[in-house]
Amino acid sequence: MAALTVEGLNKTFRGGLFEKDRHVLRDVSFSLREGQTTGFVGSNGSGKTTTIKCLFDFIHPDSGTIRFFGQEIGNEVKTRIGYLPERPYLYEFLTGEEFLKLHWNLCYGSVTKDFAERAKESLRKVDLLEAKDRRLRTYSKGMLQRVGIAQAILTRPDLLILDEPMSGLDPDGRAMVKDILREEQKRGMTLFFSSHLLQDMEELCSDLVVINKGQILYKGDLPTFMSEFQSLEKAFQVLKNKGAMDV
Incomplete structure (x- = not known):
């Protein structure tokens, strides 16, 4: 069974009095193989975030x-x-641990006996265990991104969806996020993350979904993609010129 199946997704944002309608998703269809990491790649404005919000x-x-x-x-x-x-709202008056407790309550309705163990595990993975009692307002941008990831993996989900998880991070922060994702890969989690940076896909993904102007240009495994196009950058340019392609 696929972890996620999307079929025929369309979305149009209606224009105002002097604005045209914007058809941002056009028959978007793809699926995610369980236990695999799928990259969702496209330039800014291609429809990645709109798809994820849908x-x-x-x-x-x-x-x-x-x-x-x-x-x-x-x-x-x-x-x-x-x-x-991509742009999470983090309650700056909460501590790191309180932030995780809030999301645990939203998921399960109350704090159970498993929370303390899971919170410690998640914070350790993102190297924030020693900062768990600090207010989020004192966290750096990289720390805020990492505590957001700690929230996302807190319940040991079967499917993890991240929208531009490495956006705006410095090289050290990007490396840490990639290490976290690799650890979750070893656990067998299904990962789906978007990025406009092609290198991230080559390093982490087994499968790939390429979107441009709201249309899927490619969906399939990364080795097949790479054998045909040699590099993601070259393939992206070829596929944009060629139009939709399905593997």
Whole structure:
């Protein structure tokens, strides 16, 4: 069973009085293999974030179906998914541990006996255990990104979805995030993350979904993609000129 299946997703944002409608997603279809890491790559404005927001019903698509583990999204399915948006809102008056406790409560309704162990585990993975009692307002940008990832992996989800998880990080921060994702890969988690940086995909992904101007240009495994195009940068340019391609 696929961890996620998207079929025929369309989304148009209606224009104002003097604005044209914007058709931002055009028949977007792809699926994620369980236990694999899939990169979602496209330039800024290509439709990555809109697609991800549709997955969680933050915005409503005009048409299409979305299924997680064969089911429509609901409370039971949500407990199996970890998510970090591109621009998360972090409550700066909370400590790192309190921030995790808030998200644990949202997921399970109350703090259970497993919370302390899971919080310690998540904070250790992102190297923030010693900062757990500090207010988020004192965290650096890299620390805030890492505590966001700690929140996303707190419940040991089966599927982790990250929107531009390395955006704005310095080289050390990017390396740490990649190490965290590799650790989750070893655990067998299904990973889906978006980026406009092609190098991230080559380093971490087994599968690839390429989107441009709201259309899927490629969906398939990375080795096949690389054998045909040699490099992601070259392939992206070829596929943009060629139009939609499906493997």
